[in-house]
Amino acid sequence: MAAKIILKKSREKSLLRRHPWVFSNGIEKVQGEPALGETVEVFAKDGRWLGRGAYSPQSQIRVRIWTFDRDEAVDQAFFARRIARAQQGREFLIERDGLTGYRLIAGESDGLPGITIDRFGDVLVCQLLSAGAEVQRETLVEVLKAQFPQCALYERSDVDVRKKEGLKPVKGLLHGELPDQPMVFEENGIKLLVDVEHGHKTGAYLDQRDNRWAAARYVKGQRVLNCFSYSGGFGTYALKAGAKEVINADVSKPALALAQQSAELNDLDLTRLNNVEADVFKLLRQYRDSGEQFDVIILDPPKFADNKAQLPGACRGYKDINLVAMQCLKPGGILLTYSCSGLMDAPLFQKIVADAALDAGRDAQILEKLTQAADHPIGSAYPEGFYLKGLALRVW
Numbered sequence: 001m002a003a004k005i006i007l008k009k010s011r012e013k014s015l016l017r018r019h020p021w022v023f024s025n026g027i028e029k030v031q032g033e034p035a036l037g038e039t040v041e042v043f044a045k046d047g048r049w050l051g052r053g054a055y056s057p058q059s060q061i062r063v064r065i066w067t068f069d070r071d072e073a074v075d076q077a078f079f080a081r082r083i084a085r086a087q088q089g090r091e092f093l094i095e096r097d098g099l100t101g102y103r104l105i106a107g108e109s110d111g112l113p114g115i116t117i118d119r120f121g122d123v124l125v126c127q128l129l130s131a132g133a134e135v136q137r138e139t140l141v142e143v144l145k146a147q148f149p150q151c152a153l154y155e156r157s158d159v160d161v162r163k164k165e166g167l168k169p170v171k172g173l174l175h176g177e178l179p180d181q182p183m184v185f186e187e188n189g190i191k192l193l194v195d196v197e198h199g200h201k202t203g204a205y206l207d208q209r210d211n212r213w214a215a216a217r218y219v220k221g222q223r224v225l226n227c228f229s230y231s232g233g234f235g236t237y238a239l240k241a242g243a244k245e246v247i248n249a250d251v252s253k254p255a256l257a258l259a260q261q262s263a264e265l266n267d268l269d270l271t272r273l274n275n276v277e278a279d280v281f282k283l284l285r286q287y288r289d290s291g292e293q294f295d296v297i298i299l300d301p302p303k304f305a306d307n308k309a310q311l312p313g314a315c316r317g318y319k320d321i322n323l324v325a326m327q328c329l330k331p332g333g334i335l336l337t338y339s340c341s342g343l344m345d346a347p348l349f350q351k352i353v354a355d356a357a358l359d360a361g362r363d364a365q366i367l368e369k370l371t372q373a374a375d376h377p378i379g380s381a382y383p384e385g386f387y388l389k390g391l392a393l394r395v396w
Contacts, residue, residue: 001032002032002034002038002039002041002052002171003030003031003032003033003034003038003040003041003043003055003057004030004031004040004041004043004065004067005022005027005030005031005040005042005043005062005349006028006029006030006043006044006045007022007026007027007028007042007043007044007045007050008026008027008028008029008045008345009028009045010045010299011026011027011044011045012045012048012050015042015050015068016067017380017381018068019377019382020053020064020065020108020169020381020382021061021064021108021113022061022062022063022064022065022181023060023061023062024059024060024062026248027062028045031358033380034055034057036055036056036057036058036119036131036132036134036166037055037109037130037133037134037135037136038050038054038114039053039054039055039058039066039074039132040052040054040055040063042055042063042065043318044325047171047229049070050068051065051066051067051068051069052065052066052067052070052072053065053066053113053132054066054113054114054130054131054132054133054135054313055131055132055251056131056135056165056166057111057130057131057166058131058164058165058166058320059130059131059164059165059166060353061130061160064108064113064114064130064132064187064315065113066078066111066112066113066132067111074090075139075334076139076143076250079112079136079139079143080143080146081102082105082110082112083105083117083143083144084147084311085111086105086106086110086112087104087147089346089377090102090289090375093120093373093374093375096129096187097188098185098187098188098189099185099186099187099197099241099375100120100121100185100187101118101119101120101121101185101186101187101194101204101206102114102118102194102206102395103118103206103207103373103375103376104118104119104124105117105119106375106377106382106385107129107385108195108379108382108385109377109378109382109385110294110377110378110379111375111379111393112133112370113119113130113132113133114130114131114133114165114324115127115128115130115133115140116127116129116133116202116383117131117144118202118204118206119148119151119249120183120185120194120196120203120204121179121183121184121185122150122151122152122179123151123152123153123154123178123179123183123196123265124144124148124151124152124153124154124198125154125159125202125203126140126144126153126154126155126156126174127155127156127157127201127202127221128155128157128170129139129157129159129162129165130138130165131166134162134165134167135136135319141153141175144175145175151174151176151223152173152176152177152178153174153175153176154172154173154178155170155171155172155173155174156171156196156201156202156203156330157169157170157171158170158171158187158203160306161306162284163324163332172175172305176262178196179196180336181195181196181197181198182194182195182199182220182258182261183187183195183196184265185204185367186257187209187212188212188213188237188316190236190237190266191262191266192231192233192236192257192262193231193261193262194231194263194284195231195254198253198254199231199232199377200349201379202218202386204231204233205230205233205300206373206375206376207340207372207373207376207388208234208300208338208372208373208388209373209375210232210371210372210373210374211234211336211338211370211373211390212233212234212237213237213283214233214243214368215237215238215290215296215298215336215372216237216238216240216257216294217241218334218336218392219238219241219242219243219295219296219357220241220242220243221244222243222244222245222295222296223243223244223245223248223293223295223296224238224243224245224246224247224294224295224296224297224298225249225287225294225296225297225298225328226246226248226249226282226298226300226304227249227280227297227298227299227300227301227321227325228249228280228299228300229248229249229250229255229256229259229275229298229300230250230252230255230259230300230302231255231258231259231262232248232255232258232260232263232275233265234298234300234336235247235248235259236259236262236263236268236369238296239263239264239266239268239269239272239273240266240268241304243272243296244272245273245274246272246273246274247274247275248273248274248275248276249276249278249280249283250275250277250278250280251275251277251278251280252277253277256275256276256277259273259275260273260275270325280301280321281320281321283326284321284324284328285324287328288324288327288328292328293328293329293333293355294328294329294330295329295330295333295334296333296334296335296336297325297328297329297333297334297335298336298337299321299325299335299336299337299338300338300340301317301318301321301338301339301340302340303340303341303342304317304318304341305341305344306340307343310343311343311344314341314344315322315334315344315348315352317338318349318352318353319355319356319359320356322337322352322353322356322357323356323359323360324360325337326360326362326364326395327360327362328358329362329395331395331396332394332395332396333394333395334392334393334394334395335372335391335392335393335394335395336369336370336390336391336392336393337353337390337391337393338370338388338389338391339388339389339390340387340388341387342384343385344389345389346386346389349389349391350366350391353391353393354368357393357395362395362396363395363396364393364394364396365396366392366393367392367393367394368391368392369389369391369392370389370391370392371386371388371389372386372387376388
């Protein structure tokens with residue numbers, strides 16, 4: 001018989017609204033001795049059944065709800081239904097944008113807490129980030145093999161967040177044969193490269209796809225600085241859209257090599273491309289101090305805040321790079337700036353950018369507000385699914 005989680009009085013409200021998390025401080029008692037990742041039943045203080053989820057004894061998020069339907073078992077058929085629905089929901093995007101790379105499963109927003117799956121051609125890259133996901137690994141593999149028989153499965157659960165769940169980092173082949181890396185995937189008629197074995201996270205940042213497309217509208221005939229460029233997605237789009245010059249700046253030499261290869265793959269004019277291996281914070285200051293000016297600057301930094309304690313430092317980091325970037329822009333230039341820190345909400349990010357403009361002595365106008373691509377949906381009951389915020393600004 002499944003263990004029972006009894007909530008404190010009035011702590012059921014979020015679950016009644018179908019938010020999938022139960023925090024440790026909301027639990028009155030645990031009946032039984034559930035193991036790490038075991039499926040448990042969650043009840044309100046008054047005895048009402050609320051949901052069925054995975055137990056994580058070491059995490060602040062003590063239970064992640066798999067289902068709010070009492071008649072729905074958490075078995076292989078359950079995962080098959082969820083994954084089939086997620087694929088069906090992305091079919092229009094795949095066709096519309098010509099995608100061979102997309103996010104198949106976006107965790108809680110797809111009803112599969114702690115599970116991320118990206119597809120690149122015939123490779124599915126899986127991240128199992130929660131205790132429940134870890135316990136369901138074999139079931140997931142069987143479902144994915146059945147639904148995507150042509151695909152190899154590769155795991156990239158080599159991330160620090162697993163420590164919060166009492167799990168060790170894991171990486172390696174789950175099924176099939178991994179093609180030689182890097183691999184090519186396509187979006188919006190552009191070929192990009194991904195290294196699923198050695199790249200960041202699952203190998204590529206698919207969430208920025210729509211923003212790469214948006215950036216292309218601002219760059220024709222312009223001098224573009226692409227900061228924190230990683231494998232050069234924004235830079236490749238900019239070259240394709242007719243930028244006069246593109247500088248990709250990143251601290252990673254292997255990532256810049258992919259950026260160079262992506263430009264070559266798309267038969268772009270390599271004389272207009274310059275890949276600079278550098279610390280972007282220092283490089284921006286060097287450009288400013290030497291009077292270097294750009295028409296368009298793209299700022300897509302890594303996550304600055306993993307927890308609330310890091311948020312003040314993240315605010316300073318975002319303000320600093322946006323301030324210096326604005327000082328490097330020609331009057332009337334375009335700044336495309338992003339934050340992928342989920343803890344940084346959109347109003348706060350906008351305020352930081354506004355403060356940066358003030359301290360830079362520049363006037364800035366917001367032209368567009370940007371967000372994550374549609375294969376990274378945001379569950380209506382799960383606002384935490386919204387993490388990528390972007391602003392397109394004209395800076396005078």
